[in-house]
Amino acid sequence: MFTHTCTVCARRQLVFTSQITSMTNTEAGIVVLFDCWCGAEQTWLTGKSARTTRRTPVAA
Ligand SMILES: [Zn+2]
Structure with missing residues (x-):
């Protein structure tokens, strides 16, 4: 998550x-394509090739 x-x-x-x-x-x-809790489709660019990321991984 x-x-x-x-x-x-x-x-x-x-x-x-x-x-x-x-x-x-x-x-x-x-x-990464995913649905927000409000139902809107959102995208997240991640991985080694991604230059920047504003998301913070959360340990499970
Ligand atoms: Zn939303």
Whole structure:
């Protein structure tokens, strides 16, 4: 799980693996698509190739 600030509802909340709808490896990094608690589809760019990340991983 990780935290995310939604671009629609502006809430910073925990995102669980059950909310993830897809993960795609790209040259820019791993693009994670997931649904926010408000229902909005969100993206998270992560992985070694990602230049920056604003999400903080949370230990399970
Ligand atoms: Zn939201």
